[in-house]
Amino acid sequence: MSLISILLQAAGAGQSQWSGILMMVVVVAIFYFFMIRPQQKKQKEIQKAREALQTGDKVITSGGIYGKIKEIGDIYMLIEIADGVRIRVDKTSIFASSEDAQQK
Incomplete structure (x- = not known):
């Protein structure tokens, strides 16, 4: 089972609004750590290389x-x-x- 499905099952049927919010937080965290953060590091390296010219x-x-x-x-x-x-x-x-x- 995936982590998201386990978290959704643990939230229960009465707390569906919390499970939706939790899922959005997980998606934002995934985007940040796998897409945004590496791109920011690469841009800083490029900037340092340009300044060293x-x-x-x-x-x-x-x-x-x-x-x-x-x-x-x-x-x-x-x-x-x-x-x-x-x-x-x-x-x-x-x-x-x-x-x-x-x-x-």
Whole structure:
């Protein structure tokens, strides 16, 4: 038997409103521990990796553009994608360091 069915049987017929509330709490807890919490941890790791980037590091943007960081501003990075060709991208659009991506 599953845990939910045991809890529902233990609640009894007269307390059906409590069993519904209990089931909703269990569903919310499952969503939190298996979906929301791991995603939050992953976002924190990505943020730390972006903050650790320095001028001269090779990166990949979320659009798939490979380049080398030439300048880092408050909300943007200036990336050189070819000799003399530089583009300004938002910091949040940096997907990964190209050294990290090549190692995987």
